[in-house]
Amino acid sequence: MENYVYVAENDEGKIVGFICGGKRETNQVEDSGDLTVIYILENSQRMGIGxxxxxxxxxxxEELGFKTIFVEVLEDNKSRYFYEAFGAxxxxxxxxxxxxxxxxxxxYEWKNISPVLL
Known part of the structure; x- marks a missing residue:
């Protein structure tokens, strides 16, 4: 599986967050991918970086033709509300x-990623 990683930097050029995704080997769903990691430093959260x-x-x-996206999160992890806010x-x-x-x-799954892209 190929992974795609994007990083966010602050004005000083320091990394304050990143996201990673691709398609897990265990994912057998056609035209789908997985958001595998997103992390944003606590003091950089709630600034639109995520x-x-x-x-x-x-x-x-979308470029890869993925129509459904999955993300796994532990129930106690508050980031699940972030995913829900974006339509998962x-x-x-x-x-x-x-x-x-x-x-x-x-x-969680996104059956339609178009609203996220707006």
Whole structure:
């Protein structure tokens, strides 16, 4: 799988966030891709950086012909609200174990990425 990475820099040229995506080997859905990581430094959040990063990645996905995009996030991770704000819909919840703890993994999908690109 090819990964596509985009970074955000502040006015001083320091990296304040990044996004990564492509198509997971486990993703068998035709014409689909995966947002695998997005991270923005806490002091750079709520400044529109996430929106710009997601748009860049989704423009690449559109170029690749991806029509459906998936993202996985732990239930306790507040970033899930970011995905929901950009139109991702909860597809399913899976139980996973990490370091002996059972956690809920939420799988979201965008069936239509056009609104994100506006």
């Amino acid at each position: 929106k710009k990063l997601i748009k860049e990645l989704f423009f690449k996905f 819909e909860l597809l399913k919840t899976e139980k996973i174990k990490i370091a002996g703890a059972e956690l809920n993994l939420l799988v």
